[in-house]
Amino acid sequence: MKITAVETTLREVPVRHPFRWRAGLPGSGTSNTVMDLVIHTDEGVTGRAEVSHGAIMQDIVDRRLRDMLIGRDPLLKEDLFHRVLELDRLEEIPIYGLGTIDIALWDLTAKAASMPLYKAIGGFRDRIPAYASTVTYDTLEEFLDIADQCLAAGFRAIKLHAWGDARRDGHLCQKLREHVGPDIALMYDGSAGFDLVDAIWLGRALGEADYTWYEEPMREFSIESYRRLREKVEVPLLVGETSDGIHYNIADFLAFGAGDLVRTSTHYKGGITGALRIAHLADAHNTRAEVHGGGLPNLHLACAIPNTTWYESLVMGNPVVIEPGIGPDGAISPPDVPGIGWDALVQ
Numbered sequence: 001m002k003i004t005a006v007e008t009t010l011r012e013v014p015v016r017h018p019f020r021w022r023a024g025l026p027g028s029g030t031s032n033t034v035m036d037l038v039i040h041t042d043e044g045v046t047g048r049a050e051v052s053h054g055a056i057m058q059d060i061v062d063r064r065l066r067d068m069l070i071g072r073d074p075l076l077k078e079d080l081f082h083r084v085l086e087l088d089r090l091e092e093i094p095i096y097g098l099g100t101i102d103i104a105l106w107d108l109t110a111k112a113a114s115m116p117l118y119k120a121i122g123g124f125r126d127r128i129p130a131y132a133s134t135v136t137y138d139t140l141e142e143f144l145d146i147a148d149q150c151l152a153a154g155f156r157a158i159k160l161h162a163w164g165d166a167r168r169d170g171h172l173c174q175k176l177r178e179h180v181g182p183d184i185a186l187m188y189d190g191s192a193g194f195d196l197v198d199a200i201w202l203g204r205a206l207g208e209a210d211y212t213w214y215e216e217p218m219r220e221f222s223i224e225s226y227r228r229l230r231e232k233v234e235v236p237l238l239v240g241e242t243s244d245g246i247h248y249n250i251a252d253f254l255a256f257g258a259g260d261l262v263r264t265s266t267h268y269k270g271g272i273t274g275a276l277r278i279a280h281l282a283d284a285h286n287t288r289a290e291v292h293g294g295g296l297p298n299l300h301l302a303c304a305i306p307n308t309t310w311y312e313s314l315v316m317g318n319p320v321v322i323e324p325g326i327g328p329d330g331a332i333s334p335p336d337v338p339g340i341g342w343d344a345l346v347q
């Protein structure tokens with residue numbers, strides 16, 4: 001099989017409920033330019049991926065990736081994964097776009113094998129519980145109300161993106177624990193808003209409130225800072241979400257004892273190929289690679305590997321908008337069609 005064409009198109013997707021992750025970070029804006037990428041082959045099988053901030057990625061496809069891909073065998077994904085990494089050294093491909101080609105190649109591969117993607121890349125379950133991943137709301141009272149709405153919708157786990165103020169966020173986390181009781185899993189995402197001193201203070205508060213994980217409290221440039229934080233807090237640290245370097249970087253977090261759980265994802269970690277490397281690496285350390293972010297490729301990944309717990313489902317707006325496909329049991333299944341199933345209904 002040979003790649004004959006790489007087609008890209010841009011479309012504007014409105015953000016119906018503009019949001020932010022914490023104070024200090026820019027908001028989502030009101031629309032996102034998504035690039036659809038389709039890889040065509042001489043045997044008629046195609047593979048598709050989509051990526052946010054599409055204009056940047058379209059430029060890289062036009063200047064670099066298309067010529068690299070045409071004429072090559074799309075099933076030799078390890079070869080193409082390394083070619084994309086070589087190009088990343090020159091282009092600094094945005095982290096959210098590094099996996100775009102690989103995702104399309106795996107869609108194509110799974111279609112050629114007549115299997116849903118999650119079965120083609122491992123296959124562990126056909127349904128997984130989701131956690132409600134909140135955007136930042138304005139007040140403590142609104143967060144508690146949102147939590148009630150999430151529980152009423154079926155979720156049994158909630159993750160906060162709060163304000164980025166250690167004292168105020170610590171108070172919120174404690175109040176949320178009192179509000180939902182001991183049986184709901186709670187997680188906290190710092191969106192890299194803290195220095196080490198505040199990260200330690202907040203981490204201790206999260207430990208006292210029995211949080212399941214403490215995610216990305218600091219930028220992930222300094223692995224040594226995370227090692228020091230881990231020495232000071234009891235709450236499990238979830239690390240490596242927005243750091244470059246795919247499995248090479250995660251290997252160092254684990255080798256230096258700088259995290260308890262690690263992040264993997266298809267969109268930030270080099271596609272399916274990179275995400276699986278991280279999942280297997282974490283398994284070798286008897287730990288979990290919790291899947292970061294929603295979307296169909298991440299849903300397939302979460303159902304393919306044993307060492308992840310939830311699918312991350314974003315909730316936004318008030319009343320909250322629940323992602324299509326989340327059932328009353330708070331769980332979700334990937335489409336049972338060959339490939340990723342971009343056009344299939346999620347149930």
Ligand SMILES: [Mg+2]
Binds near residue numbers: 189191215216241
């Ligand atoms: Mg996060």
